[in-house]
Amino acid sequence: MLTSLLTDEGVRLSVRESGPAHGPAVVLVHGWAQSGEVWPPAESFHAYAPDLRGHGESDVLADGYRDSATWAGDLRTVLDHTGPAVLVGWSYGGLVLTDYLRHHGTAAVRGLVLVGAITGIGPDRPGGATGRVMREALPDALSDDPEVAVPALLRFCAAQTPGAVPGVDVQRMLGTALRVPARVRRELFRRDVDGSEVLKAVDRPTLVVHGTADEVVHPAAAEHAAATVPGAEMRWYEAVGHLPFRERPERFAADLAAFVAEVGP
Known part of the structure; x- marks a missing residue:
């Protein structure tokens, strides 16, 4: 089911819903140049997968x-719709979660799950450590020139995992990335923010999931988050790249369902 929400400033956000209608609420925040469509359908909880502004159907x-308050306001709009929820941030979605926490705290948050996530961005930000695949994609993937951007984005989508990504998935991810205007793709990288102080203040159960073979977001970013959030649990996925929920779908689904059950309805 596709739902449209309006932020206070009148921005329309598209949200994909799946899972049992009365199940616990889980908000799934996607990464850079993707959309809520990247998440598998939920089975044991009610999932809300928004398209970030500038992405997908939003x-x-x-x-x-570039404004932390903008991302915080968009996610607050989603939580106003869902009620208290577990927040799951993948890749750039982890940074959006820290934006929300910086401005609105944890009152509406049941728990946090960071999946292959960054929690900071900019030079020397420990929560923003990137891997070879991300570094090689830039700056070409941000170009207005399709002859420059398309090959870079294709290589980026195809290199998300240490093994071969199925062609149909690469094409789907590439198509989603190309729907995001180049200026939006650029703007998301023109931020300089450290989420460390936000992470230190988290007072909700937190699970950090990261593939040991992730070459988009470096495992050092996960180590930083796990060491900074009080009581956070670190869960490594061996020989997994940047898509744990696609590469190990059964394990990820079980881990997330168990976490949601632990933190309560």
Whole structure:
């Protein structure tokens, strides 16, 4: 089911819903140049997978992409709709979670799950450590010139995992990335923010999931998050890249369902 929500400033956000209607609420926040479609359908909880502004079916705005308060407000709109929920952030989605916590705290948060996630961005930010695949994609993947951007984005999508990504998945991810305007893709990287102080203040159960073979977001980013959030649990997925929920779907589904059950309805 596809739902449309309006933020306080009138921005339309598209949200994909799946899973049992009365199950616990889980908000799944996707990464850079992707959409809520990247998440597998939920079975044991009610999932809300928003498309971030500028992505997927959500509105594309001229600006605001560098502002922490903007991302916080968008996620607050989703939580106003879902009620208290477990927040799951994959890749750039982890940074959006820290944006939300910076401005709104944890009152509406049952728990946090960081999946292959960054929690900071900019030079020397420990929560923003990137791997070879991400570094090689930039700056070409941000170009307005399709002859430059398309090959870079294709290589980036195809290198998400240490093994071969199925062609149909690569094409789907590439198509999603190309729907995001180049200026939006650029703006998301023109931020400089450290989430360390936000992570230190987290007072909700937190699970950090990361593939040991992730070459998009370096495992050092996960180590930083796990060491900074009080009581966080670190769970490594051996020989897994940047897509734990696709590479090990049964294990990820079981881990997430157990975490949601632990933190309560």
